[in-house]
Amino acid sequence: MEGTRDAAAPDVCHSGLSAVAGNPPPALNDASWKSRNPGKPVIPPRSSEKLDAVQRAARKVAAEQRRAKQQAISDAVAELLEEQETRINEIAKAHSVLPEKEEVRRITGKCARLHQGTSNLPCGQKFQLKELQEMVANDPDLQNLDEETKQRYLGELKESRSCKAIGVRSTNTAASRDVQATLKKIYGEALAYRTGIYACMFVTRGHVYDMHAATWFGTDNIMDFWEDRMKLSPDYIIKQLELWACNEEKNIEAHDSLENMQKQAKNGLDSGFSISAIYVLLKIY
Numbered sequence: 491m492e493g494t495r496d497a498a499a500p501d502v503c504h505s506g507l508s509a510v511a512g513n514p515p516p517a518l519n520d521a522s523w524k525s526r527n528p529g530k531p532v533i534p535p536r537s538s539e540k541l542d543a544v545q546r547a548a549r550k551v552a553a554e555q556r557r558a559k560q561q562a563i564s565d566a567v568a569e570l571l572e573e574q575e576t577r578i579n580e581i582a583k584a585h586s587v588l589p590e591k592e593e594v595r596r597i598t599g600k601c602a603r604l605h606q607g608t609s610n611l612p613c614g615q616k617f618q619l620k621e622l623q624e625m626v627a628n629d630p631d632l633q634n635l636d637e638e639t640k641q642r643y644l645g646e647l648k649e650s651r652s653c654k655a656i657g658v659r660s661t662n663t664a665a666s667r668d669v670q671a672t673l674k675k676i677y678g679e680a681l682a683y684r685t686g687i688y689a690c691m692f693v694t695r696g697h698v699y700d701m702h703a704a705t706w707f708g709t710d711n712i713m714d715f716w717e718d719r720m721k722l723s724p725d726y727i728i729k730q731l732e733l734w735a736c737n738e739e740k741n742i743e744a745h746d747s748l749e750n751m752q753k754q755a756k757n758g759l760d761s762g763f764s765i766s767a768i769y770v771l772l773k774i775y
Contacts, residue, residue, distance in 0.1 A: 522665070524660045524661070530657065535660045535664050556618075602646070605650060606647075607622070607626035607632050690707065692724075692731050698736045
């Protein structure tokens with residue numbers, strides 16, 4: 491990619507090859523990531539009904555009201571947290587200790603009941619957390635549960651969270667949206683500005699009918715490395731990577747196969763990786 495780059499902004503580019511990844515014919519949607527990984531848990535797609543003009547206007551007004559209310563709450567909470575953090579730092583300084591912060595998403599019985607009570611709500615409708623909690627509190631079937639039922643609900647909640655974390659997307663469209671949302675979070679991180687690291691990333695689809703675009707991302711002027719030292723442009727690299735990945739056509743089982751793991755371990759040893767790095771690679775499998 492020719493031209494100067496702003497050193498204060500990361501490099502992001504999309505490959506021109508991605509045009510063929512546009513909208514595949516409906517009949518070819520069977521080539522989705524889900525269909526290539528039979529037996530894996532599938533994240534349920536979100537279905538929505540088409541709204542008329544009145545419903546859209548009503549939702550817009552309601553959304554603006556919720557946004558204003560949420561902003562007011564956020565401002566109040568932010569002020570409270572700032573005061574609390576100041577107080578905690580004062581106490582920590584007075585006692586010569588460092589305040590520790592720990593964020594853990596625990597699975598509790600309350601969360602399990604909330605998940606169970608809201609699992610059969612109509613698709614396309616949105617509720618505030620307080621409204622959902624009231625629904626659960628007013629549902630007689632979710633009160634005074636025996637221990638066996640509690641454990642079953644906890645298990646279903648764990649399974650649901652696991653599916654959302656490592657399940658496969660059910661359609662190419664859903665997979666593409668997931669890729670875009672996750673990459674947006676990565677692009678938004680300011681780790682390079684906070685630490686001074688250099689990092690680059692190449693992302694491409696793994697099948698000819700996948701819909702997400704091939705793209706590359708780099709902090710500061712890291713992409714100059716590929717052109718200056720390797721004599722390869724980022725666009726050329728991403729195009730070759732896209733062609734290679736689409737020819738591979740591997741699913742999760744092929745990625746996680748013993749043969750593939752042994753190949754990566756051998757390549758790591760041949761390239762001079764440390765024993766600890768190989769151990770980490772083996773632990774992944």
